[in-house]
Amino acid sequence: DYHERCVQCSEVNWGLTDGGRFYCRTCHNVTERTREVVNSALTLNTRIQTISKGLRKQEKNDEGLEWYVCEGFQFVLRKQAEALEALGVCPQMKDEILCNFWRRYLQKSQQAYCNRPAGESIKVLSGCESSTDMDSEPERPSLLHLLSLSESDGDPLTDCSLGSSTGKVSESTSVCSGSVDGSLHFMKNQKDKLRMSMPMTLSFCYMALLWLRESMTLSDLLRFVVEGHIPYLNVFQCFPEKMKLYGLDLKIFCVESWPVYEEVYNKMLHLAAFLELPRFPDITDSCFLHPDMLCMKYLMEANLPDELHNWTCRVVKKIHIGEVDFLTFVPGNKSTRKVKYDVLAAAVIVVVLKLLFLLDDNYEWLLSDFAEERNKNNKEDGPYFEFKKWYKVLKKSLDVEQKKMDEEKAKCLWRCEKPLFYSAKKKSKVLKRRQIVVNLQHQFGKLSGSWQPAEKPNPSSFQLNWSEDNTDGSCFHGHSLKGILQEKCGLLTVMNPDYWLCTVKLCAEKFCGHLAHYRDLDFPASYHFVLRLFSFLLRIQPSYIHEEVCAIEHKLFNKKLYKKPKYKPGQRK
């Protein structure tokens, strides 16, 4: 407690203002001294404040409140969860699952909700301008006291709340960033503590979606992000006005690249292990994420006959990838290969296409001609599926959509109204630049006839839609595979006796990170096309699908590969 004599009246009669400063009760002189909280029990209640209420102590220099990086991320997560809810995800996700994951993360990374404050041994960083006040207040500690609550007993607030530290913060940290610990965020070299980042917010979301077994794959989620339905780019715009963002904060919260599937996925795996989560809820065959379900969806989207679904189910069954234990996510279990549900389903379809059509740039066209012939005499049944027709329709659509997507990418606007600057000195320059940008945009916008950023497409689960009502025959869902199958012993089987493997041997994932490598030149054009199609639908690189295809093939032809074969499957010429 403070026992100095008051400068004005020489009394020792101190009280605390709302802002946490000492004031003299006698003459009402307010000092710059602030009170540090020592008693954690006291802080248990006083410190829990919701950020949205904005009750903050220590407004510094009228420039805004103190805020911590993890608070920023909390905002982001909340916004994302709200957006997901608007897309149809159940409210549980926001109120319970995501919330709890986040709290657990804060706990594990010792940023909050734990006994030992994380910042104990972290000193004020060098390299920033030091405040001249440093020497005048020797009692001010150089430590950052972050939260020190005991484990929360599940107070289910709808807002995840963070206590605030009333520990005095050295002013020099705040020069480099609007947030209190922005610079620390990068200094922490603690891989095991899993530093938070913008892509990782999506990992959190996906993890929550997976826990709830929602009908949204990771590729769907990332697509919604790019389309702007889920806050990601410039999400800091929704931070409260007083939470000033500058300097190193920009590196943390300012996004300049779209999230990459692999990165988000791998971070999720690390995160789940880090949080020591238990086995996730079972993925059964009634779940959206089950390959049977996803295959059905992708078959529809790829405008392929419904009948192919029988085949995908057969493949799924044969290689046991439909089983609960295979599909269900068990964090931390390093021995099992983790399942990417969307990629898996797409790969299954590719394998089925290879089984039926071979896709060696020759056979599929012969087969198509054959089906065409049969179609001529085909009066009673529905039309037989002809690969050629399908290819033409799909190629055209794919080219159109790809072109649209490319143009939209080029028209992507990364900046927003909220100015971003690295330091207060640069602020005026940045604002001037921004003004010029806005002026120029208006000037050329008028010239081009219309100035508006690309319209956000309505969120939809399907990117390509095919309707059976189209009389031009461009929908192949109802087409029959009979045209390319033959009867054998009362069963319909493929006419194609051959198969070519994408790779004879799988790579060791541990060493090169991949199971297989996709080199453009080595494969038939039809195979490239099919990969390109699913690559577009899932918004991922074709190599990911290719890898999965290799894995599936190796499971499927396991016996043939590993016995001494008379019949040797391999690359077809």
Place this chain on the structure above:
Amino acid sequence: SHKHKLDFWKSKDMCLNYIQDAMLQKQWKRAAEFLTFYIESLEKDFSTEYMGPSEMIWRIGTEILCHCSHSNMKEFNSFIEQMKTLGVKRYLKVCLEHAFHLLCNGRTDEAYQSLSLAESWRFGEQTTAQDKELKLIQAYRGLLDYYNWSKQKQVLLEYDKNGFEDLSVEQEMHNSFRKAAVSLKEIIQIPGVWDFFVQCYVDMLEFYGDHEEARQVLSEYAYNSKFPANPNAHVYLYQFLKRHGEPKKSLISVLKILHDIVPCHELMIDFHAMLQKSKKRKKRRLGLEVIFAALDYAGWKENVKAWSCLAGQVKQITISEKHLEWLKQEWNSRKDWWPAFHFSRYLAKRNWQENESLAYEKALVAGILLGKDCKYFKYVSHQGCKDQKKKFRTLKKFMNKHSSVYLRISG
């Protein structure tokens, strides 16, 4: 570089591609549309690259505004003003190009103001770094001063005609001269191609009667080896000397150099005429060389005057029977290709159809050099005699008389 790791830059690069495509196809609206999306890269313009976003936007924006029908000068000017603020290192360049644009749109006064303003710009080290642009700005400002001088001169001449006098205009005119002279003189001292500047400067000097300075300037411009070889420099000098009645000797020495640089220059005809009139054998020999050299060029193939010069000299040599070896020397390097180049049967037909005088002159030359049995001469003289044109009959007779000359030439 880090640039390429970010999708931000990838999408901006793609955007640039679309802009470029649109511009190449003259789809200005579409280019403008994509430019609006590119513009925000200004906020990340920390580039040390050769061409960063601000320069791109300046150049692309200028093109689009020039071509877009809805835009006007006011918009263009405001655009340029913003561009000027974007990059100190480019400031003078932008000013200069802006001035050009204003001039192209006939706004000489605005251009003058802009150049004057730019001329007085100082920015520490940048001033020396952008020295070239500064000099150009001064030069063009000087040029505009000349333009003003010229206008004022016209006004005075008009007044003069009508018997008026106007001291203020005269004063202005002299001021403009002084300003222009200083700048122009300075710029033409820098090795380079300053044709127009030189001409303007000389024009003023001549008006004020400073012929000595004018001659000095033109000689420097033509003969200083530091300057790039420039045929025009010699032409200007020649014209100047001719204007001032210089002796033929000087004129010839100037044109000799022109002949060396540009054998196909149009002044070669004048040169030939001058040389032919000379009493000195060497000069006349040179004349032959000059006219043959000119006709080596495709652009001269149908030049009647040139052919008549050559024909004239060839005829003269034939008649006098002196200096046939000149013809031999000139013909030696040409006998393999001139026949196909000038004297084919096809050309004979065409020349006859299109231009009788041309055919006549050529036929004469062909007859002497290739003999009267050559395709060209045969066809043309036959046609000419058929049409009962007197001169062709004369020609035929002439050729019969000198039918063996070609042997002595080609042998």
